[in-house]
Amino acid sequence: MAREFEGRVVLITGGAGDIARAAARRFAEGGARLVLADTDATGLEAACADLKARGAGAEGRALDVTDVGAVEAAVAGLGGGLDVLVNCAGIYHHRLVVEMSEQEWDQTLDVNLKGVFSACRAAGRAMAARERGGTIVNLASVSAQRGSALHAHYCASKAGLIGFGRALALELAPRVRVNAVAPGIIESRMIEEMLRVRGEEWRRQIPLARFGRPEDVAEAICFLASDRAAYINGAVLNVNGGMWMD
Numbered sequence: 001m002a003r004e005f006e007g008r009v010v011l012i013t014g015g016a017g018d019i020a021r022a023a024a025r026r027f028a029e030g031g032a033r034l035v036l037a038d039t040d041a042t043g044l045e046a047a048c049a050d051l052k053a054r055g056a057g058a059e060g061r062a063l064d065v066t067d068v069g070a071v072e073a074a075v076a077g078l079g080g081g082l083d084v085l086v087n088c089a090g091i092y093h094h095r096l097v098v099e100m101s102e103q104e105w106d107q108t109l110d111v112n113l114k115g116v117f118s119a120c121r122a123a124g125r126a127m128a129a130r131e132r133g134g135t136i137v138n139l140a141s142v143s144a145q146r147g148s149a150l151h152a153h154y155c156a157s158k159a160g161l162i163g164f165g166r167a168l169a170l171e172l173a174p175r176v177r178v179n180a181v182a183p184g185i186i187e188s189r190m191i192e193e194m195l196r197v198r199g200e201e202w203r204r205q206i207p208l209a210r211f212g213r214p215e216d217v218a219e220a221i222c223f224l225a226s227d228r229a230a231y232i233n234g235a236v237l238n239v240n241g242g243m244w245m246d
Helices: 018-029 041-053 068-076 102-128 152-172 189-203 214-225
Strands: 009-013 033-038 058-062 082-087 134-139 176-183 236-239
Touching: 009 018, 009 102, 018 033, 018 041, 018 082, 018 214, 033 041, 041 058, 068 102, 082 102, 082 214, 102 134, 102 152, 102 176, 134 152, 134 214, 152 176, 176 214, 214 236
Parallel strands: 009 033, 009 082, 033 058, 082 134, 134 176, 176 236
Antiparallel strands: none
């Protein structure tokens, strides 16, 4: 497992987020060259500084995944050397469907689903054109599988991501593998508000009796991106402590 990503270029969208940062640290341990992309300039700077402090390097790039042209340019800027794409960019807002605006719905679908389409299309073209191909790991969610009140737009986007990823796994094979990780309740800044409101309710639904850590998800992401998963394609790997089983 040591240095298993030596010489490989890894692009992580949503690179300022907690799960993305944990994955970046794990990829860095494996020797990867990292490119972190996000709209959060301050968070991106902090993520890169964290990696530097650990003796690893990373390039931070400002990128809005809903801007298709910008995504295409970012991938093209890697010069055809992209080996791994990890789609972590996402938003998670709270609203009942009957109170939800069209703008709120569109924003969530644009970031969580259209953003993945944009990145996968650009990366898929580049990877499929190379002899050694590449691998894509998308971040789904337990919410896509079991639903979540107040988060219909989020659930729809993540369920769409699973279906999209499976279609892409067929289209890009055999040179490119496409898989997804579906986290459960992970302690992170993205859901800290809901943890205060529903945390104990959720904890009671988890057989392992704890919330996940970003590092738990990072290990799954890096496994699917590695040669250890060379015969895994079109899969959804649940990382939820048993909260949902399929």
